[in-house]
Amino acid sequence: MQMGQWLARVREERPLVHNITNLVVTNVAANTLLALGASPVMAHAHEEVADMVAIARALALNLGTLDPYVVTSMDLASEAANRRGVPVVLDPVGAGATPYRTRAAMRLLETRNIQVLRGNQGEIGVITGAGGEVAGVDAKAAGTGLADAMMRFARDGGLVVAATGERDLVTDGEVVYELENGHPWEAAITGSGCSLTAVIGAFVAVSDGTKGGLLEATVAAITCFNVAAEMAAEGASGPGSFQVRLLDALHAITPGDVDARARIRKG
Amino acid sequence: MQMGQWLARVREERPLVHNITNLVVTNVAANTLLALGASPVMAHAHEEVADMVAIARALALNLGTLDPYVVTSMDLASEAANRRGVPVVLDPVGAGATPYRTRAAMRLLETRNIQVLRGNQGEIGVITGAGGEVAGVDAKAAGTGLADAMMRFARDGGLVVAATGERDLVTDGEVVYELENGHPWEAAITGSGCSLTAVIGAFVAVSDGTKGGLLEATVAAITCFNVAAEMAAEGASGPGSFQVRLLDALHAITPGDVDARARIRKG
Amino acid sequence: MQMGQWLARVREERPLVHNITNLVVTNVAANTLLALGASPVMAHAHEEVADMVAIARALALNLGTLDPYVVTSMDLASEAANRRGVPVVLDPVGAGATPYRTRAAMRLLETRNIQVLRGNQGEIGVITGAGGEVAGVDAKAAGTGLADAMMRFARDGGLVVAATGERDLVTDGEVVYELENGHPWEAAITGSGCSLTAVIGAFVAVSDGTKGGLLEATVAAITCFNVAAEMAAEGASGPGSFQVRLLDALHAITPGDVDARARIRKG
Numbered sequence: 001m002q003m004g005q006w007l008a009r010v011r012e013e014r015p016l017v018h019n020i021t022n023l024v025v026t027n028v029a030a031n032t033l034l035a036l037g038a039s040p041v042m043a044h045a046h047e048e049v050a051d052m053v054a055i056a057r058a059l060a061l062n063l064g065t066l067d068p069y070v071v072t073s074m075d076l077a078s079e080a081a082n083r084r085g086v087p088v089v090l091d092p093v094g095a096g097a098t099p100y101r102t103r104a105a106m107r108l109l110e111t112r113n114i115q116v117l118r119g120n121q122g123e124i125g126v127i128t129g130a131g132g133e134v135a136g137v138d139a140k141a142a143g144t145g146l147a148d149a150m151m152r153f154a155r156d157g158g159l160v161v162a163a164t165g166e167r168d169l170v171t172d173g174e175v176v177y178e179l180e181n182g183h184p185w186e187a188a189i190t191g192s193g194c195s196l197t198a199v200i201g202a203f204v205a206v207s208d209g210t211k212g213g214l215l216e217a218t219v220a221a222i223t224c225f226n227v228a229a230e231m232a233a234e235g236a237s238g239p240g241s242f243q244v245r246l247l248d249a250l251h252a253i254t255p256g257d258v259d260a261r262a263r264i265r266k267g
Numbered sequence: 268m269q270m271g272q273w274l275a276r277v278r279e280e281r282p283l284v285h286n287i288t289n290l291v292v293t294n295v296a297a298n299t300l301l302a303l304g305a306s307p308v309m310a311h312a313h314e315e316v317a318d319m320v321a322i323a324r325a326l327a328l329n330l331g332t333l334d335p336y337v338v339t340s341m342d343l344a345s346e347a348a349n350r351r352g353v354p355v356v357l358d359p360v361g362a363g364a365t366p367y368r369t370r371a372a373m374r375l376l377e378t379r380n381i382q383v384l385r386g387n388q389g390e391i392g393v394i395t396g397a398g399g400e401v402a403g404v405d406a407k408a409a410g411t412g413l414a415d416a417m418m419r420f421a422r423d424g425g426l427v428v429a430a431t432g433e434r435d436l437v438t439d440g441e442v443v444y445e446l447e448n449g450h451p452w453e454a455a456i457t458g459s460g461c462s463l464t465a466v467i468g469a470f471v472a473v474s475d476g477t478k479g480g481l482l483e484a485t486v487a488a489i490t491c492f493n494v495a496a497e498m499a500a501e502g503a504s505g506p507g508s509f510q511v512r513l514l515d516a517l518h519a520i521t522p523g524d525v526d527a528r529a530r531i532r533k534g
Numbered sequence: 535m536q537m538g539q540w541l542a543r544v545r546e547e548r549p550l551v552h553n554i555t556n557l558v559v560t561n562v563a564a565n566t567l568l569a570l571g572a573s574p575v576m577a578h579a580h581e582e583v584a585d586m587v588a589i590a591r592a593l594a595l596n597l598g599t600l601d602p603y604v605v606t607s608m609d610l611a612s613e614a615a616n617r618r619g620v621p622v623v624l625d626p627v628g629a630g631a632t633p634y635r636t637r638a639a640m641r642l643l644e645t646r647n648i649q650v651l652r653g654n655q656g657e658i659g660v661i662t663g664a665g666g667e668v669a670g671v672d673a674k675a676a677g678t679g680l681a682d683a684m685m686r687f688a689r690d691g692g693l694v695v696a697a698t699g700e701r702d703l704v705t706d707g708e709v710v711y712e713l714e715n716g717h718p719w720e721a722a723i724t725g726s727g728c729s730l731t732a733v734i735g736a737f738v739a740v741s742d743g744t745k746g747g748l749l750e751a752t753v754a755a756i757t758c759f760n761v762a763a764e765m766a767a768e769g770a771s772g773p774g775s776f777q778v779r780l781l782d783a784l785h786a787i788t789p790g791d792v793d794a795r796a797r798i799r800k801g
Binding site for chain 1: 289290291295331332334335365455456457458504505506510511
Binding site for chain 2: 556557558559561562598599600601602628631632633634635722723724725771772773774775777778
């Protein structure tokens with residue numbers, strides 16, 4: 001796979017990504033999309049989410065600071081997205097931490113067509129039935145057999161599943177990719193996973209929507225983001241400067257940087 | 268016009284600006300006001316917005332992530348502001364993107380006395396009837412005849428209208444100013460327009476409230492912010508470092524910097 | 535008191551702190567906790583706050599952008615925290631600015647066991663009956679007799695009270711500590727007080743829960759945060775770079791730095 005070309009396509013088409021995300025990362029997710037060359041919009045009013053989906057090319061849902069109003073926002077937005085063929089990316093932040101969050105994630109997965117599910121290994125372990133312990137929104141070591149459970153879940157549900165962590169696993173149910181880019185600083189700032197979810201939205205927005213296209217777009221999005229994180233970490237003095245440099249790197253990164261540094265293994 | 272003196276007055280009087288703004292920029296808008304030398308407060312509870320307006324010297328409303336609760340907050344706050352003579356600045360983020368946002372903006376303009384309306388050229392084009400296409404909250408090229416439509420709208424409504432972009436247009440219905448300061452990086456970060464709206468709040472707060480005073484305050488606010496952006500861009504390596512340097516520049520900028528760099532043309 | 539050992543304990547135990555905080559600082563508070571070595575979670579849905587408290591080791595409540603939904607969230611969460619013995623830290627942002635905020639703060643103090651109350655001198659003055667004027671959320675000079683009023687309030691209520699400002703006062707009703715660390719830049723950014731409240735949550739989480747332990751944990755938290763602020767200020771060029779460097783410093787600061795620079799006086 002040539003990953004760099006995906007970044008070029010995002011910058012060329014500048015897709016509008018509609019985010020319904022949590023209160024912690026709204027600013028960071030918007031800035032991440034802008035820095036990379038995509039176009040963000042945030043909207044959660046029941047009165048407008050379907051209209052916003054109608055002009056967007058992807059919908060990114062993040063359960064980070066859920067409440068009943070936002071649950072309904074996501075319900076309405078994803079219904080409209082499914083009707084219009086707009087791809088939906090779901091980030092089940094904190095699934096496993098409380099029954100409310102786990103149920104909200106499962107309900108969206110059961111009642112809507114989700115194209116990509118991305119979480120940390122703990123969250124994905126809970127949702128795919130592999131086990132894993134989730135304390136708050138931090139991932140503990142995911143249960144064993146995560147890749148197997150992910151493949152089964154992806155195949156049964158017809159979606160792409162990504163579990164990110166020190167190494168990232170991505171599968172469409174047929175093949176598993178193991179991605180080795182990234183930097184430990186990513187875990188020292190809030191919202192790096194949530195921003196990545198928004199970035200996956202931008203990449204699937206420029207895909208052809210087939211299972212193969214969604215899989216490759218997801219792998220490319222994670223790889224681009226993580227290569228930018230590696231570039232940002234060079235010269236960072238801590239989580240504050242890393243965060244600033246990450247936005248700079250997302251803006252500066254070239255398709256050539258991505259291809260030169262990508263470390264992707266087919267499992 | 269001597270623009271620098273407006274900045275000096277803001278720092279001397281340190282006006283409290285009550286913001287009801289969107290979830291993406293709450294932090295950035297508050298930090299922008301603090302960096303410049305004004306005092307921010309954010310409050311949206313129906314139970315307290317009128318009380319907060321009563322101790323504030325300006326009210327800044329931003330429609331960026333509207334929902335019915337916040338629509339009512341703005342309704343109550345602007346009603347109290349009108350009753351008390353507190354100037355109201357309105358930022359119709361995303362007007363034209365969805366009917367819900369357009370209606371919310373129009374309704375505030377029809378039922379309340381708004382002193383300053385500021386948006387990007389697409390949003391202002393939609394509201395003033397000049398046309399213009401709005402995708403999400405990004406401005407596409409505004410329709411032609413924007414300045415004419417703005418003048419008509421400003422004259423009919425008795426308010427100041429500002430459309431910001433590569434060049435900024437500001438009018439009170441009689442005269443149009445064209446402002447040429449600013450830097451392309453401003454479009455690469457989220458919330459620069461929203462922060463500018465909050466800054467306009469701080470400047471109109473120290474004006475005499477006349478039409479001429481509001482016009483000059485708005486021109487001064489945009490010029491100060493954009494000169495700070497130019498200063499911040501020198502040495503920035505991307506949108507992340509630009510954002511950090513912008514707060515530093517808003518704090519460091521002097522009235523002399525503003526006067527030396529202001530590029531204002533009377534249309 | 536050896537303050538540095540408290541920081542070491544936080545990093546070793548990495549306590550989960552459940553925050554119900556305001557819209558301005560959600561991101562900053564989460565990043566502050568992560569940078570320091572603690573684990574943040576934000577959750578406000580009525581359906582899940584009790585479940586989240588059950589896996590957390592401290593609950594930090596911040597009244598900064600209150601509304602009726604969040605008031606109930608705090609009510610439910612603090613009830614669960616009291617039942618489970620999870621320490622509660624309360625930050626009465628803007629108490630005195632509007633009756634709504636003052637009442638919300640007083641009601642929590644009257645109906646729940648709050649272990650630590652932290653605010654600026656104006657807010658604490660209003661709550662403890664010492665007087666003080668609050669404009670927005672900025673502290674004006676607190677009324678005289680603040681330390682006396684704080685001692686009385688702390689003794690009567692059986693809690694630790696902290697009033698931060700140029701100098702910070704902390705008391706359990708028996709003894710008053712005067713803390714002299716910190717830097718004026720802290721007042722030039724939004725959320726430094728709110729982040730400090732979250733940090734106090736992390737420190738009381740690793741205390742033994744006795745009055746003496748809570749007092750020492752609070753003194754240690756404020757001292758660590760303020761020493762980090764001093765370190766961050768060296769080399770900062772304004773509020774933007776100070777904010778970035780503060781996260782870096784919170785990550786880099788060692789127990790030895792804290793002990794070497796702590797300036798604590800027993801009143």
